[in-house]
Amino acid sequence: VVVVVVVVVVVVVVVFVVVVVVVVVVVVVVVVVVVAVAAATAVVVVALF
Secondary structure, X not given: OHHHHHHHXXXXXXXXXXXXXXXXXXXXXXXXXXXXXXXXXXXXXXXXX
């Protein structure tokens, strides 16, 4: 019984960590894309004017 509880806890913790990592990666990617688009837009605007 104790072993089962430990395994379940470990699995839950691992899943939680994985989810957190995935969320962080997605947020970072979105931020990078937004910054890149903003920078590209600024460059285009500056180039035009």
